[in-house]
Amino acid sequence: MDNELPTLQWKQNGVTHIVKLLPGGRIGSLCEEMLAEIRETGDEPDEKVKAIRRGDVHTVRRLQKPEGKELASAPLHEWEETIQGPSGPFPVTLIEPETPVPAAGRPCILYFKRGGWQYRSRDIVRAPCPKLAEQADAHVVVPDYHMAPEHRWPAALEDCWLLLRLLMEQAAQRGINRNRIAVAGDSAGGNLAALCAHRDRDRRTGIIHRQILYYPAPSVCDTDGIDGFRFDLSDYIYDDAQSEWIVPRILAIWRAGKRSEANYLPEGISSRLAIVSPLWDTDFSALPPTLLITAQYDYLTSQAKTYAEKLAGAGVPVTWANYCGVAHAFVDRCGVYPQAEDSLRLAAGFASQQ
Numbered sequence: 001m002d003n004e005l006p007t008l009q010w011k012q013n014g015v016t017h018i019v020k021l022l023p024g025g026r027i028g029s030l031c032e033e034m035l036a037e038i039r040e041t042g043d044e045p046d047e048k049v050k051a052i053r054r055g056d057v058h059t060v061r062r063l064q065k066p067e068g069k070e071l072a073s074a075p076l077h078e079w080e081e082t083i084q085g086p087s088g089p090f091p092v093t094l095i096e097p098e099t100p101v102p103a104a105g106r107p108c109i110l111y112f113k114r115g116g117w118q119y120r121s122r123d124i125v126r127a128p129c130p131k132l133a134e135q136a137d138a139h140v141v142v143p144d145y146h147m148a149p150e151h152r153w154p155a156a157l158e159d160c161w162l163l164l165r166l167l168m169e170q171a172a173q174r175g176i177n178r179n180r181i182a183v184a185g186d187s188a189g190g191n192l193a194a195l196c197a198h199r200d201r202d203r204r205t206g207i208i209h210r211q212i213l214y215y216p217a218p219s220v221c222d223t224d225g226i227d228g229f230r231f232d233l234s235d236y237i238y239d240d241a242q243s244e245w246i247v248p249r250i251l252a253i254w255r256a257g258k259r260s261e262a263n264y265l266p267e268g269i270s271s272r273l274a275i276v277s278p279l280w281d282t283d284f285s286a287l288p289p290t291l292l293i294t295a296q297y298d299y300l301t302s303q304a305k306t307y308a309e310k311l312a313g314a315g316v317p318v319t320w321a322n323y324c325g326v327a328h329a330f331v332d333r334c335g336v337y338p339q340a341e342d343s344l345r346l347a348a349g350f351a352s353q354q
Contacts, residue, residue, distance in 0.1 A: 005323075005342050014312030018321040020342060028239045030246065030297070031325035033337050038245055055259050057149065060119050068127030069335025072134040074098075083143070083166065085159040087151050092163065093122055093142045095133040096175075105177035107138040109212070109351050110164055112189030114329065116260035117156055118148045125186070127334050128344055135348035139176050141167065145192070148264040153276060160192050161199060168207045182210040182288075182351045186331060187253075187300070188260070190216025194278040194307075201286050212291045212347050214331055215300045217253075218279035218307045220271035221261040226279055228309055231302040238297070246297050249327040254299040279307055284314035291350045292320045293343050298328040321346055 006021040021027055030038070051059035075098040082089050096106060109132060113125045122142050133140040145159035164183065171178035185193035190213040200208045223229050231254075238246045261271055274281040292308050294301040301322065311318040323330065323339040334340035 004345075005338060013309065014315075014318070015308050016317075016319040018319060018346075020321060020323045020339060022325045023338070027324050028237050029325060030242055030327075031337060031339065033333075034326065043245055052256065052259075055263075057118050057263065064115075064119060064123055066123050066126040067332045067336075068340065070127050070130055071335050071341065072130040074134050076130055076133060078130070083159075083163055085146065085155075085162055087146045087155040087159065090146055090159055091122075091144045093129075094139070095130055095142075096139045097134060097137055099137070101175035102137075102177075105171065105175050105180075107136055107180040107182065107209075107351055108167055108171070108174075108176040109133075109136065109138050109140045109182050109184050110160075110167060110193075111140055111142050112145065112160055112183070112185030112192045113142065114185070114187030114189050114214075115147070116256060117153070117188045117191075117264040118260060124332055128331050128340065131334060131341070131344050132348055132351075135345060136351045138348070138351060139174065148260075152266045153264055153269060157192055157195055160196055164196055164200075164207055165205070168205075180209050180351075180354070181207055182212060183208055184212035184214070184347065184351070185216065186214035187329065188217055190214055191218060191220065191278070194218055195275070197287055197290075198274070198278050198281055200288075208288045210288050210290070210351060210353070212293070212350060213304070213307075214293045214343070214347075215295055215298050215328055216292070216304060216307070217257065217300055218303050219277040220264065221257045222271045222277075223279070223303065225272075226306060229279075229302065229306045231299065235302070236297065246327075249297045250299055252299075253328050257299075279303060279310075284310045284316060287311060287314070287316045289317040290319070291347060292318065293331075293347065294320070294322045295326045295328055295330050296322055296324045297326065300328065319350070 006025045008019040048063040077098050078095045081092045146155040183193040183196050197211045292304045294304045308318050308320040326339045331340045
């Protein structure tokens with residue numbers, strides 16, 4: 001799966017747009033790998049999806065496992081540490097190449113996993129993160145931050161922020177280039193990464209060099225009243241012959257967001273607060289250069305589009321890469337979906353930039 005996908009690229013209103021087409025330059029269809037899975041399963045939900053739909057958090061956690069293949073071919077050093085956070089200890093996985101550390105140190109990518117702020121397992125990014133470490137020649141750090149409903153907002157954010165500051169403070173001893181620290185994350189993890197970037201800007205701590213956001217949730221749930229935001233199924237391009245499979249995939253995360261909000265936010269805290277949902281911020285200036293990676297058939301693509309426009313409008317360098325033919329969480333399927341591996345090359349290249 002080393003062949004790059006057909007690509008369209010242009011710059012519009014300050015946003016660098018990248019559209020990754022299906023092989024052969026096609027658009028409007030699910031990728032062949034996803035269609036094969038649908039044919040095999042009849043598109044019936046598995047036990048994990050059923051548990052998500054009924055809000056059974058503990059069953060979802062129990063059923064979580066890697067969904068892709070570990071693709072890194074170079075030797076990597078991987079180990080575990082425990083960090084003492086505001087809500088108690090939490091485990092962290094650290095991955096880096098076994099090659100000698102450059103004199104200036106390696107880039108560092110602090111990667112926050114998805115899971116609706118409530119599904120506790122680093123296993124869901126078990127496949128992509130080693131490949132990211134290999135391709136970016138980077139020190140990749142993946143925390144199992146505290147999760148809802150046991151630990152509601154802001155527990156996860158405070159864990160992530162503490163770890164970010166710790167990596168900055170310990171950069172020299174860890175072989176990290178303190179001028180090349182990036183935050184990254186997918187879905188709920190993208191929300192946490194963006195919140196750290198906004199806090200870093202607001203507190204003038206100057207830690208974050210770049211942010212890489214995979215299909216992020218810049219608003220936890222509520223979007224009514226966000227200037228420039230629009231969600232309409234008519235904006236999504238798909239063939240009518242596949243609508244019965246595509247439309248439910250677009251809407252799935254919109255529905256999941258409502259369930260996540262109920263578990264994640266404590267009483268009296270609104271998802272409209274900028275300290276909860278960065279899309280509700282009123283100032284998007286002075287944030288780090290940003291790479292947004294989205295799936296064509298995902299509700300959160302609409303949120304990412306609005307976030308990209310707000311960043312560009314404030315003068316922030318922003319690239320938005322949209323992958324055709326896939327749905328939410330496609331990077332989990334690296335080694336299965338060519339779009340996942342292609343996106344990791346893009347993310348690694350972005351993180352490696354000076």
